[in-house]
Amino acid sequence: MHILDIIAKKRDGAELAAPEIEWLINAYTNEEIPDYQMAAWLMAVFFRGMTDQETAALTMAMAQSGDTVDLSQVPGIKVDKHSTGGVADTTTLILAPLVAAAGVPVAKMSGRGLGFTGGTIDKLEAIPGFRTTLSREEFIRNLKKYNIAITGQSNAIAPADGKLYALRDVTATVESIPLIASSIMSKKIASGADKIVLDVKVGKGAFMKNREDAVKLAKAMVRIGQLVDRDTVAVLTSMEEPLGMAIGNSLEIMEAIDLLSGRGEPSLKEVCLTLGSQMLMLGGKAETPTAGRTQLEALLDSGQALAKFKEFVAGQSGDITVIANPGQLLSACLVKEVTASAQGYVAAINASQVGYVAMRLGAGREYKGQNIDLAAGIVMHCRVGQRVGREQALANLYTNDESRLEQAAVLLQQAIRIEDKPVNKPPLLLGLVDKHGFQDRLE
Ligand code: URA
Ligand code: CA
Numbered sequence: 001m002h003i004l005d006i007i008a009k010k011r012d013g014a015e016l017a018a019p020e021i022e023w024l025i026n027a028y029t030n031e032e033i034p035d036y037q038m039a040a041w042l043m044a045v046f047f048r049g050m051t052d053q054e055t056a057a058l059t060m061a062m063a064q065s066g067d068t069v070d071l072s073q074v075p076g077i078k079v080d081k082h083s084t085g086g087v088a089d090t091t092t093l094i095l096a097p098l099v100a101a102a103g104v105p106v107a108k109m110s111g112r113g114l115g116f117t118g119g120t121i122d123k124l125e126a127i128p129g130f131r132t133t134l135s136r137e138e139f140i141r142n143l144k145k146y147n148i149a150i151t152g153q154s155n156a157i158a159p160a161d162g163k164l165y166a167l168r169d170v171t172a173t174v175e176s177i178p179l180i181a182s183s184i185m186s187k188k189i190a191s192g193a194d195k196i197v198l199d200v201k202v203g204k205g206a207f208m209k210n211r212e213d214a215v216k217l218a219k220a221m222v223r224i225g226q227l228v229d230r231d232t233v234a235v236l237t238s239m240e241e242p243l244g245m246a247i248g249n250s251l252e253i254m255e256a257i258d259l260l261s262g263r264g265e266p267s268l269k270e271v272c273l274t275l276g277s278q279m280l281m282l283g284g285k286a287e288t289p290t291a292g293r294t295q296l297e298a299l300l301d302s303g304q305a306l307a308k309f310k311e312f313v314a315g316q317s318g319d320i321t322v323i324a325n326p327g328q329l330l331s332a333c334l335v336k337e338v339t340a341s342a343q344g345y346v347a348a349i350n351a352s353q354v355g356y357v358a359m360r361l362g363a364g365r366e367y368k369g370q371n372i373d374l375a376a377g378i379v380m381h382c383r384v385g386q387r388v389g390r391e392q393a394l395a396n397l398y399t400n401d402e403s404r405l406e407q408a409a410v411l412l413q414q415a416i417r418i419e420d421k422p423v424n425k426p427p428l429l430l431g432l433v434d435k436h437g438f439q440d441r442l443e
Pocket of ligand 1: 165174179180181183184
């Protein structure tokens, strides 16, 4: 095989065979193909697209480009969940113990974030003592014992995806449905998932700005799942405003504890129950979404979900006293209240801007490897549609860096638009894609 032929074939719109794609990905991973040729191929894919078979072959080639996790000795169907990324998206921290409490094994390899807040691993490190690097043996042992384990993703998982993603980033080829779909699915498959639930975010604060594009991405990922025998369901959820109220690492742990205690913000809870019930169905623990939901609500109300979270934290050496006293996670932090400059109705909250402000306060990384301030971030006190009075608190800002507080407050105020007239709340759940296709109702 020759790289020039493969580039030309894709350029001319022909379909590549699976062995050609495997060869390409192996050769690129082994540095036998230079970036400029791979970049040309990516641009050809960007314009020509890929068939379902090509996309599935690319996914598996990337999944098998490094280590793969074998969870076959852990009983049960391993269902993983992935979100395409949003602001104040604490769902993983809530769903992992919740679904584990319902009997579905939760084996997660998560990344560190490069973005507005840390990734799940950074958030968990906000818990004193919590160990996010488990050996393979510890990971499997905890999984068998507690039904839940979360560890940092090693660089050895799908290295081809890491390399390709970096190249796409600098060649304007990120926004290609087959490339995004295969990138996401390859990491889940390499991490050992039998089945996958995807939370595809839609809106101004998300990668996919409208429902039409989100459905396309969801369908591409569900189709990959079918072709490689990893049943996949995608739920489309709105990211027009931050999902939960907390943006920041410690703050999101606090919000997760609150929700696992049976309280919490209704939108965040709704998304968790929707995704969780799909996970229970794929995991063989519920017959219908409604039955799954009822189970999950009972686990939240009875304290079993919180008890599972405690077990999980203790199992990875975390300090469980923070679960009873979450406030201790914020010691020695500066706090500033942002208030409404006029009375009216909250018409829009720019999720990306809120995320950016949280990052400026220290919650996220502006460059790879940067230290983050685990206590920094924002707690929102308003949601779209809500009526607010003049001087009413809209949010609290938290940081250890006083020099950033004033500007952050100004930027946050600009992120919240207040109008005179009442506004309709945008819908939260925008549909579901499974092997039967798209449906705009979830039950
Ligand atoms: N997230 C990924 O993991 N890959 C993409 O290509 C885009 C978003
Ligand atoms: Ca199947």
